[in-house]
Amino acid sequence: MSLLDILTQLPAELLLIWHDHRVPILFSAIALAAFVRLTIYARTRRTKVSASPVPGSPIEKKIEIRPEWLPENTTFNASALNIDNHAEDKTGAVAAIVKAKKGPKTVKGRKTPKKAPVAAPSFDHKTDNIQPLVFFQSLSGTTERYATQFAKVLTEWKKGCNQSTSFLEPQLHDISYIEYDDFFISPPKADANTKLFYIILLPTYNIDTVLDNFLENLQETHNDFRIDTAPLRSLLGYSVFGFGDREGWPTEEEGFCSQAREVDRWMARLTGRKRAYPLGMADVKSETEDRLQEWRFGVQEALVELAEGRGLGDGVQGSGDPAESDEEEEEDIEEGNAQSTRVDEIEELGAMVNDSSASPIPVDFTTYKSKSKPLIKSTAAPKEMVPTTSPTHAALTKQGYSIIGSHSGVKICRWTKSALRGRGSCYKYSFYGIASHLCMEATPSLSCSNKCVFCWRHGTNPVGTTWRWITDAPDLIFDGITAAHYKKIKMMKGVPGVRAERFAEAMRIRHCALSLVGEPIFYPHINELLNIMHSNRISTFLVCNAQHPAQLATLVPVTQLYVSIDASNKESLRKIDRPLHRDFWERFTTCLDIIRNRRFEQRTVFRLTLVKGFNMAEEVRGYADLVERALPGFVEVKGVTYCGTSAAGSAGLTMQNVPFYDEVAEFVTELEKELSSRGLTYGIGAEHAHSCCVLLADETRFKRGGKWATRIDFERFFDLYEGKVQGTRMEDGKVVGWRPEDYVGGETPEWALWGNGGFDPRDQRVYRKGKGPKPEEKSSEGVEIELAKNAALEF
Numbered sequence: 061m062s063l064l065d066i067l068t069q070l071p072a073e074l075l076l077i078w079h080d081h082r083v084p085i086l087f088s089a090i091a092l093a094a095f096v097r098l099t100i101y102a103r104t105r106r107t108k109v110s111a112s113p114v115p116g117s118p119i120e121k122k123i124e125i126r127p128e129w130l131p132e133n134t135t136f137n138a139s140a141l142n143i144d145n146h147a148e149d150k151t152g153a154v155a156a157i158v159k160a161k162k163g164p165k166t167v168k169g170r171k172t173p174k175k176a177p178v179a180a181p182s183f184d185h186k187t188d189n190i191q192p193l194v195f196f197q198s199l200s201g202t203t204e205r206y207a208t209q210f211a212k213v214l215t216e217w218k219k220g221c222n223q224s225t226s227f228l229e230p231q232l233h234d235i236s237y238i239e240y241d242d243f244f245i246s247p248p249k250a251d252a253n254t255k256l257f258y259i260i261l262l263p264t265y266n267i268d269t270v271l272d273n274f275l276e277n278l279q280e281t282h283n284d285f286r287i288d289t290a291p292l293r294s295l296l297g298y299s300v301f302g303f304g305d306r307e308g309w310p311t312e313e314e315g316f317c318s319q320a321r322e323v324d325r326w327m328a329r330l331t332g333r334k335r336a337y338p339l340g341m342a343d344v345k346s347e348t349e350d351r352l353q354e355w356r357f358g359v360q361e362a363l364v365e366l367a368e369g370r371g372l373g374d375g376v377q378g379s380g381d382p383a384e385s386d387e388e389e390e391e392d393i394e395e396g397n398a399q400s401t402r403v404d405e406i407e408e409l410g411a412m413v414n415d416s417s418a419s420p421i422p423v424d425f426t427t428y429k430s431k432s433k434p435l436i437k438s439t440a441a442p443k444e445m446v447p448t449t450s451p452t453h454a455a456l457t458k459q460g461y462s463i464i465g466s467h468s469g470v471k472i473c474r475w476t477k478s479a480l481r482g483r484g485s486c487y488k489y490s491f492y493g494i495a496s497h498l499c500m501e502a503t504p505s506l507s508c509s510n511k512c513v514f515c516w517r518h519g520t521n522p523v524g525t526t527w528r529w530i531t532d533a534p535d536l537i538f539d540g541i542t543a544a545h546y547k548k549i550k551m552m553k554g555v556p557g558v559r560a561e562r563f564a565e566a567m568r569i570r571h572c573a574l575s576l577v578g579e580p581i582f583y584p585h586i587n588e589l590l591n592i593m594h595s596n597r598i599s600t601f602l603v604c605n606a607q608h609p610a611q612l613a614t615l616v617p618v619t620q621l622y623v624s625i626d627a628s629n630k631e632s633l634r635k636i637d638r639p640l641h642r643d644f645w646e647r648f649t650t651c652l653d654i655i656r657n658r659r660f661e662q663r664t665v666f667r668l669t670l671v672k673g674f675n676m677a678e679e680v681r682g683y684a685d686l687v688e689r690a691l692p693g694f695v696e697v698k699g700v701t702y703c704g705t706s707a708a709g710s711a712g713l714t715m716q717n718v719p720f721y722d723e724v725a726e727f728v729t730e731l732e733k734e735l736s737s738r739g740l741t742y743g744i745g746a747e748h749a750h751s752c753c754v755l756l757a758d759e760t761r762f763k764r765g766g767k768w769a770t771r772i773d774f775e776r777f778f779d780l781y782e783g784k785v786q787g788t789r790m791e792d793g794k795v796v797g798w799r800p801e802d803y804v805g806g807e808t809p810e811w812a813l814w815g816n817g818g819f820d821p822r823d824q825r826v827y828r829k830g831k832g833p834k835p836e837e838k839s840s841e842g843v844e845i846e847l848a849k850n851a852a853l854e855f
């Protein structure tokens with residue numbers, strides 16, 4: 061066939077092919093077109109998001125708020141949510157929250173089978189050793205003293221007894237400074253021939269303390285469907301001793317040693333009933349020595365029996381006594397009613413809120429509590445977070461705090477006093493224009509869900525994962541903290557050096573730093589409190605610890621929103637913040653995504669607290685990852701301030717962990733380099749060597765005409781809040797709010813810029829005696845760091 065013939069027949073052939081295969085051809089064409097279109101779309105989306113914002117851009121990261129992160133029985137609604145106000149939001153994170161709001165908490169997800177039970181240990185007295193672990197918890201030192209003494213005596217006894225070779229040196233552990241996971245979810249790893257024996261000494265407090273947290277943890281572990289109900293069954297045995305006060309709590313029914321009793325019961329469950337010796341109890345005011353000695357003899361006897369291979373003995377109470385089993389069954393039956401009990405409790409709690417709006421209180425129940433009820437009924441009723449009789453109250457008052465209601469606090473910091481005397485303000489003045497004498501430092505929640513190593517309050521502070529306290533109304537808190545603040549300012553009237561004009565100015569609070577101690581967004585009515593502040597034209601700097609995503613997502617925009625970034629990775633964060641939430645990393649990263657999505661509404665800040673030996677070395681890249689994830693407007697890097705308490709000491713913190721300013725500066729320079737190598741537009745904007753603090757800022761947002769503009773136009777912020785001026789955050793061509801750029805203030809002053817130290821030359825620089833710079837080393841900032849080191853708790 062000639063080429064001409066082929067060409068002549070081609071149209072007919074093509075027509076034939078088309079008739080035979082048109083359906084697959086059509087489908088292929090459509091699929092190809094769709095593929096090309098999708099590829100183009102994906103490419104445009106993948107364009108790198110730089111730190112420079114697109115005004116009013118839609119949500120970039122879909123936030124998933126887990127049901128267990130939601131405060132229970134709350135009145136959240138879509139209009140109250142502020143993950144972002146963009147129209148595109150409807151199906152995103154907002155929907156996730158709204159859906160999950162109703163009724164008591166449910167734990168979603170497939171019920172995974174519990175782990176196979178750990179085998180009970182067999183003890184071979186010829187080859188095995190017993191490791192006694194003595195645990196204690198103490199708020200005011202009594203139990204610590206007795207526990208230390210107990211461990212010493214036990215060590216002596218071990219050396220002299222017949223079975224000496226069977227025992228290892230007893231170890232002493234403060235429960236406040238161990239990881240529960242390491243000891244009370246599963247026993248610590250030991251070699252095959254080492255068998256563990258737990259001895260626990262505890263006081264009782266009928267107020268909220270870390271003890272509640274310990275108890276909650278034991279309860280959670282028992283109820284956690286992912287873990288064996290008796291994960292500590294590999295222990296050889298345990299025994300508990302309680303310290304109480306019969307004067308205030310004469311009988312067990314009235315609460316004598318109630319928490320030790322609870323711990324004893326939970327341990328029975330967790331160990332599969334390995335109570336080696338009955339619970340001991342003593343009244344600290346009369347009989348402690350005798351009771352403790354009596355109990356120690358009993359425990360030693362049990363240890364000898366174990367060492368001789370006689371086990372815990374038959375019928376010993378707690379090792380399987382039927383009476384106890386019955387009791388437990390009864391409790392399980394009662395637990396069927398737990399849900400309604402919990403709802404009743406919440407209602408009761410709601411009724412106790414001294415609040416004009418009768419809305420239910422947001423309570424963040426993140427545990428599996430609905431499965432069980434507390435063993436001691438009296439602990440269920442809401443308590444005051446910091447009652448006037450508590451050690452926390454005493455400690456806080458001693459430190460100069462005024463406690464407002466039962467869970468809020470206010471204090472005038474040393475910078476406020478310094479500014480009143482014309483001796484300089486804190487770094488917030490250099491960076492943002494906040495004069496310290498116009499600033500109030502307060503918190504509506506002295507409680508927190510972390511146990512940070514650098515937190516001086518650790519040991520006596522209320523901690524918890526849920527809000528379970530009597531709740532004060534926001535207007536009462538506002539009135540209380542402002543009155544207490546003014547009262548403290550007035551007390552400065554006669555102090556030498558106070559400048560009259562500054563004193564007069566200080567009688568009108570302009571700014572509030574909501575940080576101090578604790579976690580402000582834990583307070584269920586935080587938004588109302590913030591609105592009260594804004595309507596009084598008081599600016600708000602709010603610091604949160606990135607553990608409460610639901611509350612962060614629903615927070616009203618503040619003047620400047622901070623997240624504490626105490627470490628750059630999960631392991632390091634666990635070590636330094638010692639969070640109570642098991643899913644702390646997921647909470648943390650979700651908060652970062654929320655910060656990213658909300659960066660067009662308000663100024664967002666990362667606060668890095670550098671602790672040498674904990675979170676500095678090798679972590680620059682990790683911090684850069686976090687900055688890249690959240691794209692905050694600012695990154696404040698600050699050396700830790702050492703508070704010198706015994707609590708800090710027990711956490712292993714000493715002055716050696718406080719970085720020098722040079723070290724902080726070097727860290728910041730490295731971080732800046734790392735960020736810019738990733739195409740992120742951050743530069744070092746300002747410094748305040750006095751408080752060992754350096755500011756990185758997004759230069760596409762906070763530079764004007766090539767000059768840093770990190771300060772805030774506060775009056776404009778209030779005008780935007782009051783609607784007197786219109787913001788420029790747009791959506792679908794409409795104004796939907798304001799942007800941080802709408803209230804950027806004047807240029808950062810020359811003296812505050814990087815390299816210039818950050819001290820306002822109009823103020824008088826005062827050095828501590830013998831600490832001033834020597835004439836030949838005027839530039840040294842080391843001595844000023846001393847001041848910073850002594851400025852514990854300044855925000």
Ligand SMILES: Cc1cc2nc3c(=O)[nH]c(=O)nc-3n(C[C@H](O)[C@H](O)[C@H](O)COP(=O)(O)O)c2cc1C
Nearest residue numbers: 198199200201202203263264265266304305316317
């Ligand atoms: C605020 C407060 C509440 C207390 N509540 C109880 C209680 O409910 N039952 C009890 O037996 N003892 C109670 N006590 C007494 C303590 O348990 C007792 O003083 C104990 O020795 C304190 O130990 P610590 O110094 O190791 O913290 C309470 C003490 C205080 C200060």
Ligand code: SF4
Nearest residue numbers: 508510512515577578
């Ligand atoms: S977040 Fe603040 S208050 Fe809470 S433990 Fe840490 S330092 Fe203390």
